[in-house]
Amino acid sequence: MNRLFILGALCLFAASLPAAESGDVGKDSPSRISDERKELVPSEVPDRPPPLIEIGDPFLDTGEVSEGFRGPTGAIWRPRLLVFGDFRASHGFWGRNRVDSSETILDLPLFANLYLTATERILFGINPLGRDAKFTGRRYQPFDDSFEQFNAEVDTLFFEGDLPELFPSAESLRGTMLDLGFSVGRQLVGPEFNDGFLINDRLDAFGLVRKSSPTGSLSHYRVAAIAAWADLHRGGNRQLDESGQLFGLLTSYDFHIRGGGLNFSTTIDLDLVYVNAPEDTGDGFYAAVSAAQRFSTGLGKLNTTFRFAASIAAENETAAVRDGSLFFFESSLTPHGSKNILYFNGYIAEGEFSSAARDPRFGGVLGPVGVAFADIGLGAFPSALSSNPANSVGGALGWQIFNEDKRRNLVLELAARAPNDEVNEGTLAVVTRFQQAFWTRIVWRVDGYGALPHGDSARWGVRSELQVKF
Template sequence: MLLTSILPCDGKSLLSAAGFCCLLICPPGLAESAQDEQQQRPQQETVPQGREALSFYPITEQAEIEKNRLSDQAIAYPANPVSRLSPLLEFGDDFLGRGPIKPGIKTPFEQMLQPTFLLYGQFRSALQSYDAEGKDIVQWSTRLDLHGDVKLSGTERIVFSLRPLDNDKGEDTGFTFSPDGGEDNWHDQTNGKLTQLFFEGEIGEIFPRLDPSDSKTWDIGFSVGRQELKVQDGILLNDTFDALGITRNSLIARGLPNLRLTALYGWHDIDNPFADVTSPSRLFGLLSQADTAWDNSLDLDMVYVDNDNSANAWYLGLGSTQRIGMINSTFRINTEIPLDEDNSTLSKGTLVTAELSGGFAHSDDLWYFNSFLSFDDFSSAARSRDGGVPLANIGMLFSPVGMGQYGVPLGDSIEDTYGAVAGYQHFFGGIGSQFIVELAARSSMKSQQKRDAVGVGLRYQKSLSRQTLIRFDTFFAVKEKQQSAKGVRLEWLLKF
């Protein structure tokens, strides 16, 4: 046989053959002797894995311990270090710094705390002109976003935010010039109101005794306080309100190598300027995100809003992000289902969006093509007043700038409409200077609504330093049964 010509017929060689039975190729007597030899061999030692491997073959001789001990001397990195950008204010260990870490503080629960504090943010100043929707405005606007991060450990921190130059009604500190020769107007909206204040942490890290070996299911994260939340890329939910969120991450199910579940409860300052609801509301949500065996990420979110005036509704969202060949793609469907369809304070509707983007060979330039289809009149479960329409992330012409009275070029109602956005982003000699041109169009599925519009937008931005940049925006749009809209603005931004 071919098998016997390849394998020599002795017991030791046959026992080392990959799974072949020696009874098929050797005489019975030789097979029995091989089995006896196999039974006399000691069982193979199991190689430990995970934490057990830490004590595998421990070193006991002092000379060997000293030989393998890590040195206390700092060794210079062979490359020239990049200078660190310091936050506006910091205490404790340097953020992204080098050198020894200060000793921590052990809590009664045996958690090690290493407190640090960072104060960072950005300042924006813009001169802008907006002519649309029956108003012609020329103004200088400012905005300051400050964020404080009290880091207690790697998983626990307290975060607060302020916007001391503008308020939640979209009014900011600046100067409005009257284009008709009337009276100029200085407006001061300085304030000390906190826009965010929340604590986040992880139960398993706060109470290490619950799981000393880190092998149980106590890796439960949570956050509580006033915080900004965005769901379905800001389509289903985009607001800042008082909320409690509890998250279980790294769950594994069949076909889902990683699953994250979040239970959400919101109880105060839930806002939606597109719904005629003024009474207090409460928000309940179950949010899930999963990586799948089909090489995509799925988002399935359910939100229920309970209102004192019976303006109650379900908000459901499903999204999928994946690569199709060389194209990045995201598809989403979001729907609003009021429990009482006769309640005029709420609308109902479904919004379908598709986002495609990609690059060019031998170039850093990017292209994108996004489209949407809206049935009835969809609105978000909660939306801040400066968050724009639910299509704010689909393109520049649907997105607010977040400063002053500069409007959204195509930010009208999306009731029974469809549209698309096509854009091209070009980089000049690196990422420090870039130019974006975008063309967008929208139309109504009902001819009597007269909401057809088309617009073009341009943006150029250039970094002046590692912390500052300038940005120039302009647009022109033509809307059915309305006057043409146009705008131009120049912004200076400082990050710290």
């Protein structure tokens, strides 16, 4: 636990940096909110989608807020319970290595969210039809059988809050280095940190976070420290490391650059992670740095991200940790007067980079490169191109087309992947994805791809999925 104290001290030190109040916004500033009053148009406001169960103040409703009562910490508690879930049913066909396969898969994650205050809550979650990357369903090819993963294992159970809100008598904490948010329990950690490249797993963990006020060009910063002691999935195969412990310092800085002909925003993320593990799985160091920019250009709105990540075995390489590095970039353009998105993403990987912790359901780290690399996360249906970056280079060029009300979209993508030392012996893939929303809760999705590996038989896949949110 000494490492936790060290990381916590670093977190508090960074959080104690002075923060200045933002200045007045001039009348001609593009950031100024208009004084013009605009009435809501009732016909443009969708009906409230009530959750499966709600007790207490209704979710996203209008009316009076209950008075509540004073809790043991002095905060006013207004408990409300929301029970919600997500049902997914998928049927897919695919061919690989001259073998055709097909299956039907069901998934049903369920959650109960108990709010005590606006910032304090307890979230409980289970998946009665799935566990890790295994689900309930039926396989039809290459052989016929059914499989069940019925279970009552707790996927999610954590409590999170904000110290000054939880202890209002200690309001003097506000604005100090002890103005901290916290979270403890089994929770999904990582997607908000460097887009999940280093951590994207459900962990038994404790975390602290400190956020700032604006100062100069720095409009916001976040410093988080995390310690996890169970449920780490490591290595390229994302196997459970039953004795692994994870410690991380995760930071993010938002800047607005203005002057000298420049006017754009950028977010800089810098994350450091250490995993302490037995000799057979091995300790590992992990780091990632990224810069995400947002521009307004003559062509439209341009977004770019550049990211570098590395994994280093502390001693000998094992299946859980190997030396490797990954450079990743993504860019997207929304043309003026259009809702559609043109994107071009790519990566270069040396060695066998892997995340510090990654849930088997989420596939490899290359999912953000494009639809061709992204694992479905439901059953055995494979992605068009491998999401494991080991010693390879690749990219994707795509066009996402939206209809007028954005309830229907189509993705067309051309992608490629090749070994670093034999770029002429890669795989080319063409991928499409169609999504259609029905009412307020249902989404229908169809995926299809064809891939042509160098010197091998073609690969293909088609799947349809119905998703119901309740």
